[in-house]
Amino acid sequence: MLRLDGINKIFGGLTALEDVSLSVTRGSIxxxxxxxxxxxxxxxxxxxxxxxxxxxxxxxxxKNISLFAPERLAGLGLVRTFQNVELFGQMTVLENAxxxxxxxxxxxxxxxxxxxxxxIREEKYIKEKGxxxxxxxxxxDLADLTACNLPFGKGRLLEISRALAVEPQIILMDEPAAGLxxxxxxxxxxxxxxxxxxxxxxxxxEHDMELVMDICESIIVLNLGKKLAQGTPREIQENPxxxxxxxxxx
Amino acid sequence: MTKERRQILIFxxxxxxxxxxxxxxxxxxxxxVLVFIGINTMLAVALNLLLGYAGQISLxxxxxxxxxxxxxxxxTTRFPVDPWLAMMLAGFCAAGLAFVIGFPILKLKGHxxxxxxxxxxxxxxxxxxxxxxxxxxxxxxxxIPNLHIGSLFFDNDWNNYxxxxxxxxxxxxxSINLSQSRIGRALRAIHDSEVAARVMGVNVRILKVQIFTVxxxxxxxAGSLYAHTMTFISPVAFGFNFSVELVTMVIIGGLGxxxxxxxxxxxxxxxxxxxxxxxxxxIVIYGLMLILITMFMPGGLxxxxxxxxxxxxxxxxxxxxxx
Numbered sequence: 001m002l003r004l005d006g007i008n009k010i011f012g013g014l015t016a017l018e019d020v021s022l023s024v025t026r027g028s029i030x031x032x033x034x035x036x037x038x039x040x041x042x043x044x045x046x047x048x049x050x051x052x053x054x055x056x057x058x059x060x061x062x063k064n065i066s067l068f069a070p071e072r073l074a075g076l077g078l079v080r081t082f083q084n085v086e087l088f089g090q091m092t093v094l095e096n097a098x099x100x101x102x103x104x105x106x107x108x109x110x111x112x113x114x115x116x117x118x119x120i121r122e123e124k125y126i127k128e129k130g131x132x133x134x135x136x137x138x139x140x141d142l143a144d145l146t147a148c149n150l151p152f153g154k155g156r157l158l159e160i161s162r163a164l165a166v167e168p169q170i171i172l173m174d175e176p177a178a179g180l181x182x183x184x185x186x187x188x189x190x191x192x193x194x195x196x197x198x199x200x201x202x203x204x205x206e207h208d209m210e211l212v213m214d215i216c217e218s219i220i221v222l223n224l225g226k227k228l229a230q231g232t233p234r235e236i237q238e239n240p241x242x243x244x245x246x247x248x249x250x
Numbered sequence: 251m252t253k254e255r256r257q258i259l260i261f262x263x264x265x266x267x268x269x270x271x272x273x274x275x276x277x278x279x280x281x282x283v284l285v286f287i288g289i290n291t292m293l294a295v296a297l298n299l300l301l302g303y304a305g306q307i308s309l310x311x312x313x314x315x316x317x318x319x320x321x322x323x324x325x326t327t328r329f330p331v332d333p334w335l336a337m338m339l340a341g342f343c344a345a346g347l348a349f350v351i352g353f354p355i356l357k358l359k360g361h362x363x364x365x366x367x368x369x370x371x372x373x374x375x376x377x378x379x380x381x382x383x384x385x386x387x388x389x390x391x392x393x394i395p396n397l398h399i400g401s402l403f404f405d406n407d408w409n410n411y412x413x414x415x416x417x418x419x420x421x422x423x424x425s426i427n428l429s430q431s432r433i434g435r436a437l438r439a440i441h442d443s444e445v446a447a448r449v450m451g452v453n454v455r456i457l458k459v460q461i462f463t464v465x466x467x468x469x470x471x472a473g474s475l476y477a478h479t480m481t482f483i484s485p486v487a488f489g490f491n492f493s494v495e496l497v498t499m500v501i502i503g504g505l506g507x508x509x510x511x512x513x514x515x516x517x518x519x520x521x522x523x524x525x526x527x528x529x530x531x532x533i534v535i536y537g538l539m540l541i542l543i544t545m546f547m548p549g550g551l552x553x554x555x556x557x558x559x560x561x562x563x564x565x566x567x568x569x570x571x572x573x
Contacts, residue, residue, distance in 0.1 A: 048449060074451030086446035088439045090506075098432070099439045103451035105432050109460055112431035113424040119431065126432060166450060 001026035001201050002047070002078075002170055007056035009042055009225075016042045018225045020056070024170070024218070029192060029202045031212040033236075034222035035245065040205040041083065043222070044174050048080045049073050060170070075103045077169035081159045083178060083205075089148035093139055096147050096158055097130035100165025104129070133161040137191060153184045160191065170201040177208040189215050213237070221245070257430075261423060264509070268415050272408060281407040283523060288414035289476050290515035292421050294499040295508055296468035299425060301497065302505035303434060304461050305441030306356060307364045309493050310371025314466040316378055316488025317344045318473025323394045323483055324384055333397045337474040344470030345463045352459035371493050378485040390484030397478045410479045417475060421468055426508050437461060438506065498536060502543050504550025513551050 002024040009017040017039045024030045032040050045051040047058055049070040057066045060078055068076075088096050105126055107119040134140045137157045142150065150158060156176060163171050176192070177185045185208060192215055196202055206212050212219060213233045221228040221236060223245040229236060236242055272281060297311050321340035325331040331339075355366045378385050385391055396405040397413065404413045428434050439447040440454055448454050477483050495518060503514025518536075525532040547554045 050445065050448075070445075070448040071451050071453045074449060080449055082446070086443045086449075088442035088446065090442055091435065091438055095435055095438075099435050099447070099450050099452070102432060102436055107432060109428065109433050109464060112433045113428045115427045115431075123431060162450065 001028075001061065002203065003059040004043075004047070005057040005059070007043070007046060007058070008054045009039070009046060009051065010054045016225050017046070017053075020222070020225075020227050022220050022227060022230060024201060024203055026201055027196065027199060028217045029196050029204070029215050031216035031219045032203065032205045032222060033207070033209070033212055033219060034228070037224070038222040039225045040222055041174060044080060044172055044205060048078065048172060074166050074168075077167065078172070079163040079166045079168045079170075080172040081156070081163055081174060081176060083174040085152070085155045085159050087147045087150070087155055087158060087162075089146070091147055092143065093145050093147055093150065093158055094127070094130050094134065094143040097133050097161050097165050098126050100133070100162040101126045101129055102166075104165075104167060130165060133165045134158075136164065136194075137161040152179050153181070156180065156188075157191070160195075164195065164198075164200075168200060170203065171195065173202065173204040173206075175205055175207060177206055177211050185211055257426070260509075261426065264422075265419050268419060269412075272411055278407040281411050283519065285407070285410050285414050285479065287512075287516045287519045288411075288418040289472055290496075290499060290519050291418050291512045292472040292475075293469055293496055294503065294511035294515040295421055295425050296465045296472070297496050298500045298503075298506065298508065298511045299428070299437070299461055299468075300465045301500050302507070302511075303429060303437040303441065304458060306458055306462070307360075307497070308367040308462075308465075309364050309490070309497065310367040310369070310374070311465070311469055311496050312488045312490070312492040313371045313374035314344045314348065314469035315473040315476070315492070316374060316483075316485070317347065318470025319477040319483045319488070320378060320385055320391070320473075321470070322474035323391045323477040326395050326478075327391060327393060328384075333395055333478050337397075337471060337478070340470045340474040341467045344473075345467040348463045348466030349459060352462040353455075356455070356458040356462060368490070368493075371490055375485060375489050378488060385485070388485060390482055391477075392482045394477050394481045394483065396481065397475075404479065414475060414479065417471070421471075422508050422512070429506075429508065433457070441506075495536075498540055502539060502550060504552035507550065507552045510550045510552030513555075517551070 004020060004022050007017050007020040020043065032043065034040055042051065046053045049068050049072070052067065057064055059065065060076060063076070065073060065076065088099060105122050107122050111119045131140060131143065134143055137160055139154060139157055139161060142154065147155070147158060160176070177188055180188060189211055192202055216233060218230065219233055219236045220230045221242050228245055229239045229242050231239070271284070275281060293311065293315055297308065300306050300308055318340040321343050322333065322336040325336040325339060326333050351370060355363065355370070358366050379388055396403050398404060402409070404410050436447065436452045436457055439450065439452055440457065444454055499514035499518045500511055501514070502517060503512065504510025521535070522532055525535060528535065543550065
């Protein structure tokens with residue numbers, strides 16, 4: 001589904017990622033873990049086109065997407081959420097979800113300004129779909145609220161709804177449980193499972209080990225910019241290299 | 251009542267008010283002021299699409315206004331071009347220019363974008379002033395023909411009023427439609443978080459250039475209308491001061507509100523008339539207004555009015571339920 005081949009990323013003189021190769025199976029939930037500074041977010045930024053890698057290739061299915069811009073990746077069904085929740089704060093909750101349908105609709109400036117019939121139909125479709133995704137994440141009641149007024153946990157759900165509205169094949173979540181309380185984290189776990197049931201591949205960077213071990217089928221460990229291990233939660237927990245990376249050589 | 255219904259009603263009410271107002275006014279002075287409010291409203295709405303929705307500043311929008319006015323003026327005075335055709339050509343040229351400069355300029359952000367558009371405005375102002383052979387230079391371009399439809403000439407205040415306001419209402423309606431569509435949402439998304447908009451598949455670079463182009467097109471049409479109704483134009487009207495005045499209209503009225511742009515345009519057109527007694531101190535009062543509004547009413551006057559309306563409605567409802 002998603003395959004990285006020999007990714008290197010050098011910032012100035014600092015090597016953030018060194019020869020990272022990995023693959024994510026279609027329809028799975030994959031976790032990427034590692035101590036702070038391991039290069040997890042850098043990896044996400046490269047896959048989603050926000051950074052350009054120094055060398056190496058990224059494939060989505062059979063397609064080489066190495067140098068694709070984020071807006072092009074959305075059209076191909078690759079979306080992400082952000083660690084700090086990037087909402088459109090001045091827009092309503094529903095409008096946020098509706099922006100997710102941007103690539104699934106096509107009326108241009110002039111058809112929108114003159115409200116031609118096909119645009120009116122499309123607008124109705126966008127609204128229905130947007131609402132449908134808000135129902136999926138349980139935000140439908142808050143549809144008319146301005147997004148910046150949402151509590152943090154709900155904001156995170158909205159970001160996920162908006163990403164789902166893109167109708168992605170694969171969704172990358174950057175620390176989805178950060179800042180959530182334990183009840184919200186449990187709800188998030190079940191939401192991620194429901195997303196998987198839709199046939200969407202999920203990749204997440206996460207520090208909450210309990211969550212990762214609970215929902216991920218495959219785990220990739222990064223340390224100091226290198227891939228340390230890849231395997232099932234059990235294999236990872238028993239891997240001596242992983243244990244020493246987390247606990248120190250000690 | 252659904253939100254959409256209410257918006258249609260508000261627009262119809264506004265349009266009806268605009269169309270009947272001249273019947274209640276005596277003398278040409280007020281009609282003339284209202285013509286200026288109409289032209290400024292078109293310009294403020296055009297700038298609002300860029301500044302209020304997409305969040306991209308332009309300190310050179312008076313240049314597009316001037317470009318429209320001069321292209322229309324030159325084509326109709328120095329060549330036997332029909333004024334309507336001249337208006338279309340003015341729109342196309344301004345849009346073309348905006349499209350070409352938009353790609354490099356709109357890569358810039360914040361202060362840098364402000365500086366670049368400022369520079370563009372100043373360059374255009376110098377061109378209007380210095381190409382004396384074409385524009386008449388500082389002494390202006392006169393005897394620009396009026397627009398006409400058959401034998402109906404737009405050469406008096408009454409006809410001009412309806413000409414200008416039909417265009418203004420049209421531009422307002424199109425902009426309202428645009429703001430409530432996927433394009434409008436994408437523009438506001440750029441304003442709030444460019445990176446998230448990109449991840450959602452919004453082609454930020456192209457969309458910024460597109461809205462800059464549309465904004466320039468509308469400003470140039472307003473410029474052409476200005477040239478043909480005033481029949482005289484000179485560079486002073488298209489300088490840096492007016493660009494700043496346009497930004498002030500949009501901010502005072504309310505960023506991202508089409509009716510707010512009307513309100514801002516109306517206030518900034520009326521104020522100089524009212525403040526004549528203060529003479530040169532009017533600039534101080536503009537500045538003060540801008541400071542006070544950005545501090546206490548960041549949504550502009552229109553948001554203040556909405557809050558007030560909601561408050562009144564809730565009070566009335568409260569009283570009814572008590573009774």
